[in-house]
Amino acid sequence: MYKNLRGRPRSVLAAAAVAQFVFALDMSVVNVALPAIRSALGFAPLDLSWIVHGYALTFGGLLLLGGRACDLYGHRRLFVVGLAVFGMCSLAGGLAQAPWQLIAARAGQGLGAAAAAPAALGMLTTAFAEGPRRVRALGVWSAVNAAGGALGLLAGGLLAEYAGWRWVMLINLPIVAAALALVPAGVPAAARPARGERPDVLGAVLATGGVALLVFGVVRTDIRGWGSRDTVAILAAAAVLLAAFVLAEYRAPAPLLRLGLLRSRWVAGANVLVFLAAAGQFAAFYLVSLYMQQVLGMGAAATGAAFLPFSVSLVAGAVVATRVTAARTPRTALVPGALLAAAGLAWFAFISPGGGFRTDVLGPCLISGVGVGLVMAPVAAAATTGVASREAGMASGLFNSSRQLGGCVGLAALATIAAHRTGTATDPAALNDGYALGLAVTAGLFVLAAVVAIGVLPRRQAAMAAPQPAAPTKNRLEGTPS
Numbered sequence: 001m002y003k004n005l006r007g008r009p010r011s012v013l014a015a016a017a018v019a020q021f022v023f024a025l026d027m028s029v030v031n032v033a034l035p036a037i038r039s040a041l042g043f044a045p046l047d048l049s050w051i052v053h054g055y056a057l058t059f060g061g062l063l064l065l066g067g068r069a070c071d072l073y074g075h076r077r078l079f080v081v082g083l084a085v086f087g088m089c090s091l092a093g094g095l096a097q098a099p100w101q102l103i104a105a106r107a108g109q110g111l112g113a114a115a116a117a118p119a120a121l122g123m124l125t126t127a128f129a130e131g132p133r134r135v136r137a138l139g140v141w142s143a144v145n146a147a148g149g150a151l152g153l154l155a156g157g158l159l160a161e162y163a164g165w166r167w168v169m170l171i172n173l174p175i176v177a178a179a180l181a182l183v184p185a186g187v188p189a190a191a192r193p194a195r196g197e198r199p200d201v202l203g204a205v206l207a208t209g210g211v212a213l214l215v216f217g218v219v220r221t222d223i224r225g226w227g228s229r230d231t232v233a234i235l236a237a238a239a240v241l242l243a244a245f246v247l248a249e250y251r252a253p254a255p256l257l258r259l260g261l262l263r264s265r266w267v268a269g270a271n272v273l274v275f276l277a278a279a280g281q282f283a284a285f286y287l288v289s290l291y292m293q294q295v296l297g298m299g300a301a302a303t304g305a306a307f308l309p310f311s312v313s314l315v316a317g318a319v320v321a322t323r324v325t326a327a328r329t330p331r332t333a334l335v336p337g338a339l340l341a342a343a344g345l346a347w348f349a350f351i352s353p354g355g356g357f358r359t360d361v362l363g364p365c366l367i368s369g370v371g372v373g374l375v376m377a378p379v380a381a382a383a384t385t386g387v388a389s390r391e392a393g394m395a396s397g398l399f400n401s402s403r404q405l406g407g408c409v410g411l412a413a414l415a416t417i418a419a420h421r422t423g424t425a426t427d428p429a430a431l432n433d434g435y436a437l438g439l440a441v442t443a444g445l446f447v448l449a450a451v452v453a454i455g456v457l458p459r460r461q462a463a464m465a466a467p468q469p470a471a472p473t474k475n476r477l478e479g480t481p482s
Contacts, residue, residue, distance in 0.1 A: 008186025012127040013137050015182035016120035017144040019083060022175040023113045024148030025155065026055065026090075027407075028285060029168045030106075032156035032300045036165040043099050053219040054103045058110030059117075060404040061212030065204045067118035067397015068256045071390060072199060075119040075126065076187050078393075080180065082116025087176035094169035105169070121380065121396035123187060126389045132326035138384070139322030139377040143315050146281075146376045150311040153289060157304025202248050203256035210241030211401065218412045226416060257394060261387070266330075267395065269456035270383035271402040273334065273449050277341075277375050278403045279410020280445035283438060284345055284368070286411055287418060291435045292361065295353055295428045306361055310369040317373020330378035330385070331457040337374025338450035342443045344368025349440035353428040375449065382457060410445065414438040 030037075030051055038048050070078045089108030096102040124141055128134035159167040217234035224231050249255040262268045285307075292298045292306055317340075321333035344367030351360045383399040384392065415438070422434035 009127045009133075009137070011182055011186030012123050012188075013140060015079070015179050015185075015187055016124050017141050018175060018179040018182065019079070019116055019120045020141055020145045021148040022086070022172050022179070023059075023117050024145045025152040025175070026109060026113070026172060027282075028149050028152030029156040029159075029171065030055075031286075031289070032153055032304060033160035033165045033168045036160045037102070040165055041096065041099050041102060047099060047103075049219070049222060050103050051106055053216075054106040055110045055113075056219060056404070056408050057212060057215050058107045059113050060110075060215045060401065060408060061208050062111060062114035063118060063401040063404060064207045064211065064256055064397045066114040066116075067122070067393045067395075067400070068200065068204070069115065070119045070122050070393030070396070074189070075122045075393060076183065076189055078115045079119035079123065079187070080183060082112045082114070082119060083176050083180055084112070086112030086116060087173055087180075088112075090169050090172035090176070094166045094173075096169075109172075117400050118393050118396035121384070121399065122392035125384045125387065125392040125396070127188070130385065134384075135326045135330075135378070135381045136322050138380045139318055139325070142377040142380050143318030143373060146314050146318070146372060147311045149281075149285065150307045150314065153285065153307045154304035154311075157300035157302070161299065161301045198254060200249075200252045200254055200256040203245060203252055206241050206245035206248055207256055210238050210245055211405070213238035213241060214405065215408050218409050221412045221416055222419075226413075257398060258391065261391065261395065261398070264386055265456055265458050266382050266385040267387065267398075269452055270330075270379050270385075271398060272456065273338075273375075273452045274379050274383065274399065275402045275406035275409075276445045276449040276452065277338070277372070277379065278406035279413075280341070280345065280442040280449075281372055281376075282407035283410045283414035284348065284442045286415065287435045287438045287442075288348065288361065291351055291432065292357075295351070295432050295435070296356065296360075298357075306357060307365070309362055310365040313366045313369030314373040314376075317370035318377040319373075320370075321374045321377035325378040325381060329458070330382035331453055331459065333374045333378045334382070334453040334457065335450055337371050337378075338446045338453060339371070341368050341371025341375060342446035342450065344371055345439055345443035345446060349436050349443060351432060351436050351439070353432045371446070375446075410442075414441055417441060 034048055034051065037043065037051065043051075066078065066082070086109050089105045089112060092108070093102050093105030096105060121141065124137050125134065128137045155171060156168050159165070159171065213234055217231055217238060220234070221231055245256075246259070249257055249259050262271075289303055289307075292303045293300070298306065317337065321337060324333045344364045347364040347367065348360075380399065384395050387395040418434035418438035420434075421437045422430050425431075
């Protein structure tokens with residue numbers, strides 16, 4: 001696949017980390033600016049959420065396809081193309097004059113991110129040999145990824161209040177330029193695909209359609225509700241397409257997702273774990289942000305700044321997790337990290353209308369931040385453990401899909417739970433009760449993540465090798481190597 005397999009690892013890490021930072025930033029930077037965008041472009045209330053959903057839909061729906069395309073056509077190629085598309089759509093969004101233009105630009109950003117995000121993670125797994133060096137590299141990547149989501153809230157608040165909403169889109173341009181500038185410094189170039197390798201067209205159609213419908217059905221629950229006829233029909237159609245995808249992958253000679261990859265306890269366990277953790281983390285960001293603004297009466301910029309302690313503690317947790325994982329296994333940091341995150345989020349569940357930043361936000365942020373850092377740093381290492389370099393994009397696409405789907409499903413489900421508890425009331429006490437219940441559920445999700453880490457992930461380093469595809473075979477479960 002590569003002319004120079006390793007390239008310059010530090011350059012690869014820098015490029016991948018910068019790119020992942022801007023993708024994570026873009027997930028949250030727009031949220032705080034939504035009221036300003038609504039006023040400026042004249043969005044209808046029900047259409048405003050599509051600024052967020054348009055990005056999530058294309059990003060989540062195309063990640064598996066993007067990951068497999070990386071293996072077939074080269075991580076560097078997809079990384080550059082994806083970043084270029086992301087950057088151009090960011091510029092288009094910053095210049096948008098009508099609601100449909102901004103929504104289309106956000107969808108285009110998701111398309112670019114779906115190509116470049118698995119390429120970034122795939123580049124790391126090929127540039128760093130499995131072991132302590134890869135663990136440290138993935139620890140940096142994970143910390144930057146999680147910090148980008150938290151800092152997006154700060155950047156969104158400051159930009160919306162002091163610079164104008166267009167800068168929440170235009171801020172991406174210098175970051176994208178920095179990532180692209182790092183590519184020639186040492187990211188290895190890819191050779192042409194081997195003869196006979198063809199994209200799994202049927203699998204791509206089924207997976208993209210199934211995941212896109214799943215995300216579409218989930219994100220519309222804020223309008224239609226989980227029990228509505230439309231929601232049930234969309235989710236049922238998604239289930240049918242995803243089931244057909246699994247059957248198609250048994251027969252595909254070069255599958256989009258080699259099902260034998262999931263026989264690795266590291267790969268399967270890490271993907272379940274990151275789904276749960278992302279569901280809890282994304283929902284917690286959303287609920288705490290609303291609590292600070294609608295219950296404590298904090299402004300957009302102050303709300304963004306209030307997440308700084310979380311970002312700092314997250315990086316601290318990631319540093320500790322990287323050192324622990326390099327010496328032992330990812331499981332060693334994942335179990336205490338998930339439990340610590342659960343403890344911090346359980347503390348958040350005791351928020352009150354008469355509370356304040358120091359009593360109800362700062363302490364829980366510090367504890368949950370360390371816990372999330374301990375989880376997010378090693379889980380990427382676990383998800384790529386034992387995976388062959390020619391399947392790095394496949395494993396990366398699966399991991400990013402699990403994280404993105406977890407975030408979408410968790411946010412929609414917990415927002416619904418909070419809204420159900422609040423009912424039609426709009427006073428701070430009622431809103432507080434809804435947010436507190438939602439945050440208690442996020443704590444439960446991290447407890448489940450700890451259970452997965454304990455029950456699924458192997459205990460010993462010797463068990464870290466994942467099943468590898470052998471030479472071409474008729475075994476339908478394993479498929480043929482890519």
